[in-house]
Amino acid sequence: MNRRYRKTIIAGNWKMNMTASGIKSFMQELKPLLPSPKPCEIVLCTPAVMVQNMVKFGKDCKVAAGAEDVSKYEKGAYTGEVSADMLKDIGAKYCIVGHSERRQYHHEDDMLVNAKAKALIEKNIIPIICVGESLEQREMDLTIEYITYQVKAALSGITAAQLRHVVIAYEPIWAIGTGKTATSEQAQEVCCAIRGVIRKMYGARPARSVSILYGGSMNAKNAAELLAQPDIDGGLIGGASLKTADFATIVKATMQ
Numbered sequence: 001m002n003r004r005y006r007k008t009i010i011a012g013n014w015k016m017n018m019t020a021s022g023i024k025s026f027m028q029e030l031k032p033l034l035p036s037p038k039p040c041e042i043v044l045c046t047p048a049v050m051v052q053n054m055v056k057f058g059k060d061c062k063v064a065a066g067a068e069d070v071s072k073y074e075k076g077a078y079t080g081e082v083s084a085d086m087l088k089d090i091g092a093k094y095c096i097v098g099h100s101e102r103r104q105y106h107h108e109d110d111m112l113v114n115a116k117a118k119a120l121i122e123k124n125i126i127p128i129i130c131v132g133e134s135l136e137q138r139e140m141d142l143t144i145e146y147i148t149y150q151v152k153a154a155l156s157g158i159t160a161a162q163l164r165h166v167v168i169a170y171e172p173i174w175a176i177g178t179g180k181t182a183t184s185e186q187a188q189e190v191c192c193a194i195r196g197v198i199r200k201m202y203g204a205r206p207a208r209s210v211s212i213l214y215g216g217s218m219n220a221k222n223a224a225e226l227l228a229q230p231d232i233d234g235g236l237i238g239g240a241s242l243k244t245a246d247f248a249t250i251v252k253a254t255m256q
């Protein structure tokens, strides 16, 4: 973390877990566990149908609400899609794009991720753009090359002014939901490389200001060590964000 130049963010990704009606009691349980004043930006991302309740019940805990996906289209005949405008209207502040589960199960490519990020920026929602390599790519020593490509593609056409409202999350696919965390050195190496790509694209100042999160089996035990790395500005947390005590411990791990 480097609090002088950038925001520290702890964001949960609930994926397709929980229900909207469970949010109230989750927040009641979380509230006394969170430090006051809050040491960082705290976000919980849920499926679109739950965002409204997250906005409502998150307020008291100062937890910002985020969605997990968005349509690249502004509006129209796209049955089942949810637009950035709709998310904005119900109070979403953040939205994840390009999560590896969407890339894998819904065949989302880098161009689509870029279009979705732009659709969000247009409506003043902060995209949390996910990038990450597969185990095969890591074993073939292609990690940095592949991540560089993903970051460049995702940010294509996004201006330096817009970049101030963009968050990048490095999530190695092999670490997601596997209990296998990247070592803090591995995570730092890639987050530092991402900042380097941004420096080349936008210059030193925007690169210094962009928050880069790590995600992939981050938990109450390993969070402090990961967050101690200079280029890791927070976490995108799956499983551990569903447990109030674990999530609160991760938030507290930013107080170092």
Ligand code: 13P
Pocket (backbone or CB within 6 Å): 013, 099, 171, 175, 176, 177, 178, 179, 215, 216, 217, 218, 236, 237, 238, 239, 240
């Ligand atoms: P886990 O923390 O469950 O590994 O999930 C990480 C993730 O995919 C967050 O977006």
